Amino acid sequence: MRVRVVRRGELGLLRDIERAAGRCFRDVGMAEIAEDEPLSVAELDRYRRAGGAWVAVDGADRPVAYALADRVDGNVHVEQVSVHPSWARRGVGRGLLEHLAGEARAVGAPALTLTTFAEVPWNAPYYERCGFVRLADGELTPGLREIRAREAAHGLDRWPRVCMRRTP
Numbered sequence: 001m002r003v004r005v006v007r008r009g010e011l012g013l014l015r016d017i018e019r020a021a022g023r024c025f026r027d028v029g030m031a032e033i034a035e036d037e038p039l040s041v042a043e044l045d046r047y048r049r050a051g052g053a054w055v056a057v058d059g060a061d062r063p064v065a066y067a068l069a070d071r072v073d074g075n076v077h078v079e080q081v082s083v084h085p086s087w088a089r090r091g092v093g094r095g096l097l098e099h100l101a102g103e104a105r106a107v108g109a110p111a112l113t114l115t116t117f118a119e120v121p122w123n124a125p126y127y128e129r130c131g132f133v134r135l136a137d138g139e140l141t142p143g144l145r146e147i148r149a150r151e152a153a154h155g156l157d158r159w160p161r162v163c164m165r166r167t168p
Helices: 008-028 031-035 041-049 092-107 124-129 142-153
Strands: 002-005 053-057 063-072 075-083 112-117 161-166
Touching: 002 092, 008 031, 008 041, 008 053, 008 063, 008 075, 041 053, 041 063, 053 092, 063 092, 063 142, 075 092, 075 142, 092 112, 112 124, 112 142, 124 161, 142 161
Parallel strands: 075 112
Antiparallel strands: 002 053, 053 063, 063 075, 112 161
């Protein structure tokens, strides 16, 4: 699986990937998450222009998954990893995470961080298998606390959430 920078003309495809990946949340009683609208093209383009958007592509160079990242408190923060369900369980998400780890090493970031659902099998348990550890409340940086507050305001705390960290 090849990972490359997302192109401007592909931003709509990222929304399609997100919608398809989100449907899986219905199976675990989280229909509201499945129905949540993906980031807008303008928001995705902000990540692209900032150098924080990558796609995993198939043999024909078509995006099948994507990752978005920000810098938060000096770390590379994994904002989103979405894999189209037809490409699930093939190591595509892990490949994107490894790419982000390489990006973190390249910029001298001490860690990758993320926030995710604690009990959804393809969220926190998956990230633990990829080397992330759950952070206790006392270990949260100011930026992670701010992200969690935004998530709570968006209604995501209806389900248990967790912050995680990994050394790149």
